Amino acid sequence: MNLIAQTLADGLVLGGIYALAAVGFSLIFGVLHVINLSHGILVLLGAYLALIFSQALGIDPLLTLPLVMAVLFAVGYVYQRFLIQHAVDRSPLGSMLLTFGVALMLQNIMIWVFSPDMKNITPSWAFTSFHLGAVNFDAVRVSALFASLVLLCCLALLLKFSALGRVIRATAQQTMAARLCGVNVRHVYALTFAVSAAFAGAAGIVIGIILPFSPSDEATWTLNAFVVVVLGGVGSPAGALLGGLLLGMVSTLTAQYIGPSFPNVTMFLLLVLLLLVRPTGLLGNAFSASR
Amino acid sequence: MRRRDVLLRGMGAAVLAAPAIRSARAQAGKTLVFGGSVPLTGAAAETGLNVNNGYITAASYLNDVLGGVEIAGEKYKIELKLFDDASDPARATTLIQRQLDDGTDFFLGSFGSNIVLPTAAITERAKKPMVQTGGGSDAIFTKGFKYVFGMYPRATRQFASAAALFKTLQPTPQTYSVIWTNDAFSKTAGEGVKLSCDAAGFKRLDSFELPAKPTDVSSVLGSVRANTPDLLVCVMHDQDSLLVARQMIASGTNVKLLFQGLGPQLASFREALGKYSEALLCSTYWDETVPYKDKFFGDSKKFMEYYKSKFTRPVAYHTAGAAACIETYILAMQAAKSIKAEAVRDALAVADYETFYSRIKFTPDGDGDPIIMGSMIGQVMKGKLEIVFPGEAHSADPIYPAPPWDKKA
Incomplete structure (x- = not known):
């Protein structure tokens, strides 16, 4: 019984982190219809920036969150407005190839700037843990889950209630109608990409706290985001959360009860099954990219 | 002066200078070319960089400090032709095949058994030796390869x-x-x-x-x-x-x-x-306190002194192992009194040399002797x-x- 509870708790924590890491990818896919293959690079950029800021300012890495998100917001806006938009204007495939190329270039620039060595962010409370009954919780992972949930809620509120959120949803649902209503669609696309990049950066901080990282990890986070989005559905924080939690649970339950080398097998099996049975994801939504 | 004129004049000067550059290299003596790939980017880049630094340290010491190495009465300079394989076995095999086509006779290994194994299969087929410090998987040493030598015992x-x-x-x-x-x-x-x-x-x-x-x-x-x-x-x-x-x-x-x-x-x-x-x-597999004597560097401490004069990156045992790969090649060539691939391979097979890294002795399958190089x-x-x-x-x-x-x- 304890083992099941511990496994589910571990899955929940892991799932929350997967969800945060995927939400930006999901939003870009849902609104811009772009499969952003440089998503993992934005995640890693967040981790590296958190490391730099926390060391330079002597503050806890989680406190660098606003700063990192602000930098990534600006980077995301410029990246979309001046690079991706040109490819989007031509073809969706072009934008995917462009982001792939950018990912390759940025990975090598990261190696040049930060070295290929593994890095890790170690806050003062990195190695503490606590118990709830018989279940052991790693403080770092729990704080990562908490940060993920808070940020996902903030994004959901932003999309639901703010003016920006309404414009983003309107553009995602009917781009032409939004344009006719006077929405500057290119600006909205850039803002959406900026918000997504900021959340990718936030995910990078959380991931950097719990895992060692190096520039070569970018593909892992792009791939995980892709799986989460397909499982949960495109374009919404709720879909990303559901997909992330599902992926986390499946990973830990498989590792515990089938074998530690099998989580990837079950993860991709689930992906194939869902694509066959429900291609819009569990929370298939009204965003145009999923239709 | 217009930009186009500057470019044309620059290109002209380069064309005129090219023969002079070639003859300057020829006057410096013969060169021994070591080819290969190393992962400077991708998943294995961290250790790949350590391996690369080891190769560069040995080559530069032998060239710049010792003025080259003498083999069968001839003085040779070492030339490294190492390319980034991006931790990708497919890219590594393409790079190695291209170097073989260009006539490279001696190869240094990449890092990671998943890269060393397919590249070693190519050099084996071409009957060119590879001395490497990056692959320990049993698969490298149990396929009957005769031209591949490793600085560690096989993984098992x-x-x-x-x-x-x-x-x-x-x-x-x-x-x-x-x-x-x-x-x-x-x-x-x-x-x-x-x-x-x-x-x-x-x-x-x-x-x-x-x-x-x-x-x-x-x-x-x-x-x-x-x-x-x-x-x-x-x-x-x-x-x-x-x-x-x-x-x-x-x-x-x-x-x-x-x-x-x-x-x-x-x-x-x-x-x-x-x-x-x-x-x-x-x-x-190595520490700077190990007591071995070395024909070229002297000992581990002197290797470390020279390494630190060239790099700020902390040394790892892979770095020392990589430098020892080049030393082992040179010692084998000196023993064989030849730079023919077949003769060097035969000398490597019976190698028993002391280097700053370790005593070097390979098993008949090419991996390091489990006792001596354990x-x-x-x-x-x-x-x-x-x-x-x-x-x-x-x-x-x-x-x-x-x-x-x-x-x-």
């Missing part, structure tokens, strides 16, 4: 010295569990752990295989806590070792001794764990790696049992 033989150390500990440990990741090296190394520990009489409680790139090991650690061994052995790459150690600390998973094949050798790994790195055990065992003490085995190299006595995580000062 690498754990013999650690098992021998475990037998000397008091009170003698009784049980062990082993964790490895699903990659070419770690998988066979895990098999080696089981072979050596079973043969030494330790009882195996569990063995776990993780995915090649794990992001969470909590379920495995749950099993370890439920069925706790005296010794926990982890054979995986540095990044994964750090993940395991961090989650062990946070989840309070204690064993009497934690052995991590790769990780604690690196200063960055020890810094990341801080006081918790105390008493972690690992394999190491690993030393290091243990972290006050943030520094001390050699605790074998006795002749040891700088401190092993700490056993290690204090639990929450008691590490």
Whole structure:
């Protein structure tokens, strides 16, 4: 019984982190219809920036969150407005190839700037843990889950209630109608990409706290985001959360009860099954990219 | 002057200067070309950079300090033609094939068994030697290759010295569990752990295989806590070792001794764990305190002095191993009095040289002799790696049992 509870708790924590890491990818896919293959690079950029800021300012890495998100917001806006938009204007495939190329270039620039060595962010409370009954919780992972949930809620509120959120949803649902209503669609696309990049950066901080990282990890986070989005559905924080939690649970339950080398097998099996049975994801939504 | 004119004049000057550059190189004497690839980007770049630095250190010392090497009465300069394979076996094989087509006779190895194995198959087919310090998987040395030589024993033989150390500990440990990741090296190394520990009489409680790139090991650690061994052995790459150690600390998973094949050798790994790195055990194949004498550098300390004059990056045993690859080639060429690939291969097969890295002697299959070139065992003490085995190299006595995580000062 304890083992099941511990496994589910571990899955929940892991799932929350997967969800945060995927939400930006999901939003870009849902609104811009772009499969952003440089998503993992934005995640890693967040981790590296958190490391730099926390060391330079002597503050806890989680406190660098606003700063990192602000930098990534600006980077995301410029990246979309001046690079991706040109490819989007031509073809969706072009934008995917462009982001792939950018990912390759940025990975090598990261190696040049930060070295290929593994890095890790170690806050003062990195190695503490606590118990709830018989279940052991790693403080770092729990704080990562908490940060993920808070940020996902903030994004959901932003999309639901703010003016920006309404414009983003309107553009995602009917781009032409939004344009006719006077929405500057290119600006909205850039803002959406900026918000997504900021959340990718936030995910990078959380991931950097719990895992060692190096520039070569970018593909892992792009791939995980892709799986989460397909499982949960495109374009919404709720879909990303559901997909992330599902992926986390499946990973830990498989590792515990089938074998530690099998989580990837079950993860991709689930992906194939869902694509066959429900291609819009569990929370298939009204965003145009999923239709 | 217009920009176009400047460009044209510059190109003209370059064309005129080219023969002069070629003749300057010719006057400097003959060159020995060593080809190969190294992972300077991608997943294996961290250690790839260490290997690359080792090759550069040896080549530059032999050229710049010693003025070249003498083989059969002729003076040669070393030329390295190493390319970034981006940790990608497919790219590495293309690069090696292209170098073979260009006439390269001698090859240095990349890092990672998944790259060394396919590239070694190509050089083997072309009957060109490869001396490498990056691949230990059994598959490299059990396919009947005659031209591939490695600076370590094959993976399944690498754990013999650690098992021998475990037998000397008091009170003698009784049980062990082993964790490895699903990659070419770690998988066979895990098999080696089981072979050596079973043969030494330790009882195996569990063995776990993780995915090649794990992001969470909590379920495995749950099993370890439920069925706790005296010794926990982890054979995986540095990044994964750090993940395991961090989650062990946070989840309070204690064993009497934690052995991590790769990780604690690196200063960055020890810094990341801080006081918790105390008493972690690992394999190491070289340390600057080893007592070997060397024909070129003199000894390990002089190698280190020269390395530090060229690089600020902390040295790793892979760096020393890579430099020793080039030294071994030169010693074999001097012994063969030839730079013909076949003759050099025959000399390598019977090599028995002392270098600053180790005594070099290969098995008939090409891997390092398990006794002569076997690993030393290091243990972290006050943030520094001390050699605790074998006795002749040891700088401190092993700490056993290690204090639990929450008691590490």
